[in-house]
Amino acid sequence: MPTWDPTTYLAYADERSRPFLDLLARVDGEPATIADLGCGPGHLMAALRARWPHASIVGVDASPEMIARARAEHAADGVTYVCADLTSWEPAAPVDLLVSNATLQWVPGHLDLLPRLAGTLTEAGTLAFSVPGNFDEPSHVLLRDLAGRAPYAAHTAAVVHPSSHDAATYLATLTATGLRVDAWETTYLHVLDGEDPVLRWILGTGARPVVQALPEDLREQFVTEYGVLLREAYPVRPHGTVLPFRRVFVVARRA
Incomplete structure (x- = not known):
């Protein structure tokens, strides 16, 4: 399993946070209990606390590095953090709101996981999540x-x-589980500044497992070659480097 670097991930925190805020805008009600599945370094916890200040919230993530950062920098009354794998995690009691941002894409076969997650909701509970939908874009095609x-x-086959x-x-x-579902897609056009911004973006997320699978003597060579390909695919414009990023959103409510 790859390890995750919170600092690298947070290099584009504003851009990465926007889908989460757009997702929350479609969630109704006043949940008393919330679970943030794949909470990462906890940087989005403030948004949950601002929206539902009296809720009891648990942040769940499989990365010890992410959970340590969340506990150190985003601790708050009513907030706990748990290091756990989503495929086996179970809440102690049914939850009013399960929310997840850019996490389920890392769970193989997560489509089969959704009915189980839906089963942990309270009678009026909501499951709300977003995932990237850009895996056929040059950034990922070139990576693979x-x-x-x-x-x-020889090192990345697995x-x-x-x-x-x-x-x-x-x-x-x-819908087959009996939930009322609102689902939609959005493509963001992130305008990034600096040198090799698309490379820096994806090294914090999608490319990290590939790079970590390589031996030390090949990593720099791989990153250099990958950077050349990305610069060709995402050229610098007068206003910056444009990274189109499709996201898929779902808000599913118990009727």
């Missing part, structure tokens, strides 16, 4: 292609790449 070439392929489904698939899956 390069990782599949020699000399890297790497699990993130994946997600379209909004219609999530709608069908969760």
